[in-house]
Amino acid sequence: MGLLDTLLGHAGEKPIDKLAGEFAPLLAPGESLQRAFGLIRDLIVFTDRRLILVNKQGVTGSKVEYLSVPYRSIVMFAVETAGHFDMEAELRLWVSGQAQPIARSLGRNSGAQDILALIAQHAPR
Numbered sequence: 001m002g003l004l005d006t007l008l009g010h011a012g013e014k015p016i017d018k019l020a021g022e023f024a025p026l027l028a029p030g031e032s033l034q035r036a037f038g039l040i041r042d043l044i045v046f047t048d049r050r051l052i053l054v055n056k057q058g059v060t061g062s063k064v065e066y067l068s069v070p071y072r073s074i075v076m077f078a079v080e081t082a083g084h085f086d087m088e089a090e091l092r093l094w095v096s097g098q099a100q101p102i103a104r105s106l107g108r109n110s111g112a113q114d115i116l117a118l119i120a121q122h123a124p125r
Contacts, residue, residue, distance in 0.1 A: 013111060014038045026066060037111050046118050053104060069095060071122040079116045091115060
Protein backbone atom coordinates (compact mmCIF):
# COMPACT_ATOMS: atom_id res chain seq x y z
CA MET A 1 0.00 0.00 0.00
CA GLY A 2 1.36 3.35 -0.90
CA LEU A 3 0.49 6.78 -2.18
CA LEU A 4 -2.10 5.51 -4.66
CA ASP A 5 -3.97 3.58 -1.95
CA THR A 6 -3.96 6.64 0.31
CA LEU A 7 -5.29 8.88 -2.47
CA LEU A 8 -8.05 6.38 -3.19
CA GLY A 9 -9.09 6.46 0.47
CA HIS A 10 -7.59 3.17 1.58
CA ALA A 11 -5.90 3.00 4.96
CA GLY A 12 -2.25 2.49 4.12
CA GLU A 13 0.58 1.90 6.54
CA LYS A 14 2.79 4.95 7.19
CA PRO A 15 6.50 4.88 8.06
CA ILE A 16 6.99 5.59 11.77
CA ASP A 17 10.30 7.42 11.28
CA LYS A 18 8.57 10.15 9.24
CA LEU A 19 5.92 10.69 11.95
CA ALA A 20 8.30 10.75 14.93
CA GLY A 21 8.86 14.52 14.80
CA GLU A 22 5.15 15.34 14.61
CA PHE A 23 4.26 13.08 17.53
CA ALA A 24 7.25 13.76 19.79
CA PRO A 25 5.42 16.49 21.79
CA LEU A 26 2.43 14.17 22.34
CA LEU A 27 4.35 11.20 23.71
CA ALA A 28 5.02 10.51 27.37
CA PRO A 29 8.62 9.87 28.48
CA GLY A 30 9.60 6.38 27.36
CA GLU A 31 6.56 5.99 25.08
CA SER A 32 7.28 4.93 21.51
CA LEU A 33 5.41 4.79 18.23
CA GLN A 34 4.81 1.27 16.93
CA ARG A 35 2.72 1.47 13.75
CA ALA A 36 0.60 4.02 11.90
CA PHE A 37 -2.08 3.88 9.22
CA GLY A 38 -3.13 6.84 7.11
CA LEU A 39 -6.42 7.59 5.38
CA ILE A 40 -5.98 10.61 3.11
CA ARG A 41 -5.17 13.18 5.85
CA ASP A 42 -6.28 11.29 8.97
CA LEU A 43 -4.12 8.84 10.91
CA ILE A 44 -4.51 5.92 13.29
CA VAL A 45 -1.33 5.66 15.36
CA PHE A 46 -0.41 2.82 17.70
CA THR A 47 2.06 3.44 20.51
CA ASP A 48 3.17 0.98 23.17
CA ARG A 49 0.61 2.54 25.57
CA ARG A 50 -2.32 3.93 23.58
CA LEU A 51 -4.10 4.50 20.32
CA ILE A 52 -4.02 8.03 18.86
CA LEU A 53 -6.72 8.95 16.32
CA VAL A 54 -5.75 12.01 14.28
CA ASN A 55 -8.48 13.97 12.50
CA LYS A 56 -7.25 16.81 10.28
CA GLN A 57 -10.06 19.26 9.59
CA GLY A 58 -10.70 22.09 7.16
CA VAL A 59 -9.44 22.72 3.66
CA THR A 60 -5.83 23.24 4.68
CA GLY A 61 -5.79 20.63 7.44
CA SER A 62 -4.33 23.16 9.88
CA LYS A 63 -6.95 22.32 12.52
CA VAL A 64 -6.07 18.93 13.98
CA GLU A 65 -7.82 16.82 16.62
CA TYR A 66 -5.71 14.25 18.48
CA LEU A 67 -7.88 11.70 20.31
CA SER A 68 -5.88 9.58 22.74
CA VAL A 69 -7.43 6.25 23.75
CA PRO A 70 -5.48 4.21 26.32
CA TYR A 71 -5.66 0.51 25.46
CA ARG A 72 -6.94 -0.30 28.96
CA SER A 73 -10.09 1.79 28.35
CA ILE A 74 -11.14 -0.09 25.19
CA VAL A 75 -14.12 -2.20 26.21
CA MET A 76 -15.12 -3.56 22.81
CA PHE A 77 -14.19 -3.03 19.16
CA ALA A 78 -15.54 -3.92 15.74
CA VAL A 79 -14.58 -3.57 12.10
CA GLU A 80 -17.27 -3.65 9.47
CA THR A 81 -15.66 -4.54 6.16
CA ALA A 82 -16.71 -3.08 2.83
CA GLY A 83 -19.22 -5.10 0.83
CA HIS A 84 -19.91 -5.07 -2.90
CA PHE A 85 -21.83 -1.80 -2.79
CA ASP A 86 -20.12 -0.22 0.24
CA MET A 87 -17.22 2.08 -0.44
CA GLU A 88 -15.43 1.76 2.87
CA ALA A 89 -14.79 -0.28 5.97
CA GLU A 90 -15.55 1.20 9.38
CA LEU A 91 -13.75 0.85 12.71
CA ARG A 92 -15.79 1.25 15.91
CA LEU A 93 -14.27 1.45 19.40
CA TRP A 94 -16.32 1.38 22.59
CA VAL A 95 -14.51 3.15 25.40
CA SER A 96 -15.39 2.85 29.10
CA GLY A 97 -17.51 5.77 30.26
CA GLN A 98 -18.98 6.49 26.81
CA ALA A 99 -22.27 5.11 25.53
CA GLN A 100 -21.57 5.74 21.84
CA PRO A 101 -18.61 4.16 20.03
CA ILE A 102 -15.84 6.14 18.38
CA ALA A 103 -16.17 5.50 14.64
CA ARG A 104 -13.60 5.97 11.88
CA SER A 105 -13.90 5.14 8.17
CA LEU A 106 -11.03 3.09 6.82
CA GLY A 107 -11.72 2.89 3.09
CA ARG A 108 -12.18 -0.05 0.76
CA ASN A 109 -9.54 -2.82 0.71
CA SER A 110 -7.94 -1.13 3.68
CA GLY A 111 -5.58 -2.40 6.31
CA ALA A 112 -8.63 -3.18 8.46
CA GLN A 113 -7.38 -6.65 9.34
CA ASP A 114 -3.99 -5.31 10.45
CA ILE A 115 -5.65 -2.58 12.52
CA LEU A 116 -8.03 -5.09 14.12
CA ALA A 117 -5.15 -7.44 14.95
CA LEU A 118 -3.17 -4.61 16.59
CA ILE A 119 -6.14 -3.55 18.71
CA ALA A 120 -6.74 -7.16 19.75
CA GLN A 121 -3.06 -7.48 20.68
CA HIS A 122 -3.13 -4.37 22.90
CA ALA A 123 -6.67 -4.47 24.35
CA PRO A 124 -6.96 -5.63 27.95
CA ARG A 125 -7.75 -9.30 28.41
